Every structure is written in structure tokens, then in C-alpha cells.
Amino acid sequence: MTKKPGRRVTLFVTCIVDQVYPGIGFATAKLLQAQGIAVHVPRGLTCCGQMAFNAGFRDEAYAVAARTIEVLRGHGDVVIPSGSCTAMIRHLYPELFQRSPYAEPAAELIARTYEISEYLVDVLGVEDVGASFQGSLAYHDSCHGLRYLGLGRQARTLLDHVAQAELRPLPGHNQCCGFGGLFAVKQAAISEAMLSNKLADIEATDPDLIVMGDASCMTQISGGLSRQGRRTRARHLVEVLANMTNERP
Amino acid sequence: MSSQPISFYERVNTALDDTSLKTALNRATERFVGNRAGALRALSDANGLRDAARAIRAGALAQLDTLLVQLAERVEARGGHVCWASDAAEAQRYIVNLAQARQVRSIVKSKSMASEEIHLNQALEAAGVQVVETDLGEYIIQLAGETPSHIIAPSIHKTREQVSELFHQHLGVPPTDDIPTMTQTARRALRQRFLQADMGISGVNFGVADEGAVVIVENEGNARLSTSVPRIHVAIMGIERIVAHMEDLGVMLQVLARSATGQKLSVYTSIINGPARPGEADGPEEFHLVLLDNGRSKMLGSQYAEALLCIRCGACLNACPVYQAIGGHAYGGVYSGPIGAVLTPILQPDLPDVYLLPQASSLCGACQEVCPVRIAIPDLLLRHRADAVKAGKAHPIEQAAMSSYKRMMTNPFLYRAAGRAARNGSRLIGRKGRIRRLPPPLHTWSRGRDFPTLPAKSFSEMWEEEN
């Protein structure tokens, strides 16, 4: 593991982490800083626009995403602790901004935007961040990271190196948890049916922590575990890697 | 189908409450998913084959105008007849008129989603012609008075007990729980219908432009019987289901069978070129090809054109967690699952609630992952959602929420203030770090899930204090 002194990244924590799970933002920053990287959080960052885009409100998504592009302009590599928001930028900004003045700036942003596990493993070449966890883990592949960014291998590599942890295989690890943004509210019954499959798979594995790369899926899975009074806790990958698993219930 | 008056949400809830449906769906989709995965693993280059399939289909669509003309001319040169039908009514009228002109009393039909699309059976029955579905699954649901719930396995939702009861009622055989016995019962009953039929109606998996042929793929043999035994064969083909060259089948048939059922090839592939030739002992005296447009020619120029690459394998249904939960009928259209949610708003725009179908997806992308021609189904669903919003279909509460979302997310001061208010509010209604009941319109979330209480300060507020 080599330190990368002099390197600087911009951290875009995403709206849900900013408002609901600040610990994930700090864990991400801590992981990057441990690699000798200076972390910068631009003032006034809000949201990638995915919530509106996925609901079909493209004008609203355009306004929000265009502003995000402006705030991130000229800030070097952007690292995001979310496969879904990274996929929004990489996969959907081209459609959102096609034939618009932001087509070019969007492409420029895409070229320097990374999800955190991808940045650690593929860009920095880090496999062991020096984390330890006394207990069992299982990893859930969040859909957008898995299918639009090809993630999964990176997180498993990093988790494999967490000292003292037992990484258990999760049946249905690549099945959707049923979150899907507003889908979870607008199609709540279907969303819950999908969640109950996920909870059954987690119960069969019975890990201390179910780990994933997206705070949104974590909200869904954690919400189900909590309602059903299960012992397993849901954590973001960066919380495990930064030894920050004890800061939430 | 169109006669179902209940709303999409009611259909969903009915499906979610149906435990025998859940068992049947689990059994079928798990089997299909496993078979498909095994069949693709056994290939030397599964991804290369899928890439080729996508390229071949796109190349055919890029010259759909010339290929269709070529197909029609070659069918006619062999003595076949071609009907160009711009909509369901025209296709129906052609087939009903033909049946009446030829004194057709009884028709055997092999599986055709296009015929479902034009509600052909109802039209023929109204004209006094007997129509029997001969694919076992289609036959079962015809006896039950239902519609297909899966492209490949239309009676996926029926248990053996339900099938036994249907056969007992309609065919007078004693009830049994032995599936091979039921299969033989159906064979005997349907065989007589084949032998007496005046006309056979089939779908088309691929039209082959350079040969003027139609290709029909099946496992049972009912399509072979329907297209070989009666004196008239009518094939109904969606105009997009075309390949340029017969050799293209070397790719398309292999990805179709593997994606649909995990077979290397389906049991029977019939490549049919016009009516029987002089000296041929069997085969029809007349061959009619109905080229059904029904919205496709315009769709080709739209942002949904990619969905016309579809070869109706059903893999996206099996892979879809929403389909796995609610089955095919909840979608309400002829085509269900992810591809149905893309196609139905275009092909059956008048169905009530049709704009809701593209909402029935968590956008997980499992459909695109398994699609043999790699259709970007989630992207197409997102375009439908955007169209629905443009058409004013969004709920007023959602519209209001989205305009405040935009105001909030483009104004950092507002964003902070709103965040602070939400965080304070959350700690008023939450206990021990969790909220068990969220206020409307978010209350649907908390029916089965807790929500965390929000922290006193946001990440950015704390970061700015520390840095």
C-alpha cells in the first residue's frame, strides 16, 4: 500500500448521506485521508438529481444536476460513497444533457467521477485499508453499482482484507432489495415483498453486519431488519473499512 | 386484459395476497433463471453471441422497410398471400373474412402473442368460428377463460389441482394429480381438433427476408400440426420480427432457446416458405402472412425503438424481482414483466392505468443484464416515466414535492433550512433512533419498515465546523 501524498479529491457525499448518515461521509473522508489524500468538500453541494430523474421529472432533474456539475467544475477527481449516484452521473447524465449546453461539462465530470470502492482499488491500487472487525459480515451488491459500474469485486477485495472478520456468502447477493427510490413509497407493497426476500436471505446467513455500498439500500434493509427486530445491523462499506461501525444503532 | 376493470394497485395487491401464485412464480422463475444461466455458461462465447444477436437485429431494423417488402414479395412469389395490417381491427377483419370466405368452421391456433394483441379469438368466436388454443399452457388458460401470464409459460400461475379440475369439468375425465396423465388427456382431446380443423393460425418468431420464410419455434409440436395439417395456414407476425438472412438464424435461434428455457435449441423449429408445393403430401393449400404494425412503424422512429429488438424470450420476466412478486396478470396488458412495461404503453395505450406500468420497477437492471439483445429496459422505463410526467399524469402531491425538491436542491440556503427542519421533526416523532410511523405521503414506507431518526447536524455542517 503506497500513500498518495499531494493527491486531492473532491468528496460528494450525496444528499442522503449529508442529511441522514453523516458518519458515512466522515468514514469516506477518513479512508481517503489515510491514503495521504487531501479531501475537499465544496460548499453548497446537494444532490445528483436522481430522485427527480427516476420519477420522470426531467426538468427538475436537469436543474439540480446542472447545478451539481457547476459546483463540481474544476475540482479534480470526484469520489462518491454511492454506486447509485455515481451511476446516475456516469450512465444517465449523457441522456439528461444530450443536445444541451451541459453535454460537454457532463462528459468532463463523468471522466473524473468515481465510486469509493472503485477509487480505492482500481485507481489507488489499495486492497488493505488496515481495518478490523470482530465478527461476521455479508455483502449485498447494490444494483446500480453492480450493473452500471461493474462493482462488487472491489468491495469484496477490501472486505477480504478486514482483519478478524468472517466474510459469509449471501444467497441472492445480487437481487434487488426493493428500494428503488420513490418506488419504495409509490409501490410500497411490491417493494416490501422484495425486501422480505432479502431479509430471508440475510436471516439464512445471519451475519453480524450486512454490508453494502449505498446508503439508500441500507435504509431499506436496515428499516426491515429494525422493524422485524433482527440482530443483524446494516452498514455501509466505508463504515466497516474506516472502523466506524459502532456509531449508529 | 382490457376487460379487467380493477386498478393496477388492486391487481398488484390481489397478486401479492395469492400464496399459490407466489409458489408457482417462485418455482417457475427460479427454474428458468437457473436453466438460462447454465445454458449460457456452456457456450464458448456467450457475450459474443449476444452481441451478434443485438447487431443482427439492429441491422434488420435499420432496413426494415426494404426487408419487409422483400419478405412479402418472396412469400407472394411462392403463392402465399400477404396482408399488411396497420392495426388490430385490420388484422382481425382480414382473418375473419378469410375464415368466412373459405367456410372455415374450426381453427387450431398455436401460441401467438401478436394474436393476443389483436384479440383475435374473440373476433373469430363472434363470427361463429370455433378457435382452440393448442399449446398446452394456452389451452389450459383458454379453458379457464383467462389470459397468458408469461410469454413462454402462459399458465405459470395454475397449479396441477386447478388444471385437473379444468380437465374434469371440460373434458369429463376423472380428476388426477399425475401431470403426464393430464398431458395425455390434452393430447387426445386436441389431436381430434387438429384432424378436423380447416385453418391453423400461428405466430412468427422470425421472418426471413431473403428466403421469404417464417420461422416458428416451439417444444410441443402443436405449431407443426397447426401449420401442416389444416388446409389453410395463417401466420401473424409483428412487422419488427425480421432477420435479413436465413443464416442469421444460426445466432438468433440459439440465443432465443437458451434465454427462454435454457435449451440448446427448441424441440421444433419450422422454417416455412409459402403453401405446399406440387407433389408435397402435406402442408397447407393456402398460406397467408399477416404483417401486423399496430404502432410499431411509428415506434421505430421514437425513443423506444430499441424495444423492437426484442425476440420475446421472456428472460427479463424471470429475472425481474417485481415480476417474481406479482406475476403477469397484474400488468394488465398482453406483454408483462419489464419488457411489457415498456411495450404496453405503446401497443395498448388505451388500457386504464397503463402509465403506471413503468413505475412498477425498482430500476435494478436485472432485465437488461439477461436480455439476449441487451435492451436497456430501465432506460426505456425512465423515458416512459418522463413522458407520463409531461402528459400531466403525475399525482399532484408528487408534482408539488418535485418542485420543492428542485427549489431546495438548487438553493443551498433552502436546502440547509429544510434539512434542519426535517432533522428536528424526525427527532420529535422518532424514538430510540427509529421512526415507526412516517407522516403522509411517506406513511406507505413505514407500514413494513422503520426509518432512522436524523442527526442533529448534517455532514456538511459538521465538516465545515471541523475544516
Next chain:
Amino acid sequence: MTRSQILANLHTSLASNRPWLEAVARSAPHSIPPYVMPAADDLDAQFMAELHAIAGMAYPVADERAALTQIAALLADRPSPQIIAWEVEQIGLAGLAALLDQQGVTLATSDLHGTSRSAHLQNMEPLAICISGVEAGIAESGSLVLRHGPGRPRLASLLAPCHIAILRRSQLVRGLGEALALLRNRYGEEIFTSTSNLTLITGPSRTADIEMTLSLGIHGPPEVHVVLVG
């Protein structure tokens, strides 16, 4: 009229989307792979293994005489005074006519054209055996390629519950792509000049429409016996 309306719509649509479709079409080669599975050493063994895996039967025999013996055994197990078959010269197995004569088996008249289609069919319905030749066999899927036509009725692989097919070792190809190329090489533009139908048969008729449970012979033959000669 409808044809011109549909074509006009297609022209308009392609004016906007043809470039995109052509780009997708160019994104991968259209070349048809001759076969798609890892190559096996032995085509006969691969063909037989694949056919067995889908509940078909294969009988490898050394020569025509052994083939006739095998067919006689199959006929003896299923006594049938009449069978539905290709004309013997189309099957191309020397001595088959004599064997059938000797067993007292005649060929049913399978010509459906004319006024008594249904009566002909009713006469054939009770028959137990179909015999056909083939155009080719496909090793990696256990498939038979049948090119129907005069003297080669479709019903001779379809109507009766037992289908016996005569396949020469020399007719085996590895994959579907190779089989289609062989048809093109052999017949050029004339594949369908004298026939209205080509059929690939991959094992016995099957269905899993009730509870995903496999059962054989729902409409086509539940038994497929391939006599592999040479």
C-alpha cells in the same frame, strides 16, 4: 392503402433512427459462428450424448445391414401394419423397402390434398410409427435437420408416437451455423424451390406447462429413435 401507409411510417421513422440502428448493427460482427460450444473430439459421441440428455434414443450401427436389424427390432416392439414414412428412396437406406415388405408393413397414403383431408388424417391417426431420413444431424444440440418436399411428408416425423430417423455419420455437422451453411452450399437459392418446409427436430415433443414439470409427447412424438449409420 395500408401497405403504403406502413412503409411511409417506416421511412419517416428510419429517417431519424437509422443512424443509431446502424451504429448498433456495426457494434459487433454479424458473422455466424459454425458452432457455439467448446469443440468435442468426437461428433458421434457428442450427438448421442446430447440426444440422450433430451430423452431421445440413438443407435450407432456399423452399416446398412445393422441399421435394418435395428429398425426391424423397433418395428417388432410396436406392431403396426401401416406406417407413415418418407418414400424409401428418399430415406436412402438400401434394403429398407425389402425389410418393410418382409414384415408386411405398408406405407400409409399421406397425401392430404384433395377433398378428403380429414378422412385421410383419421386413417393415419391410429398408426404407431413414423420413419424419415434427414438432411443433417447437429452434434452439439442433438438435432435433426429435415428438408421436407415431394416424397418427404412432414407428418412422417410428427403424427405417430414413435419417430425413427435414419442419420448417416457423414451427415453430422458440429453446430447450427454449420448446418445452415451446408444447406446454402448444397442448394444455393433453391432451398425452398421444391419444398415449403424445413424442420429442425431436437428430441421428443415436450412440455412443462403444468407446474414446470416435464412431460414428453404432448403433441409430437414422445419417442425419437435415431439410427446412426456408418
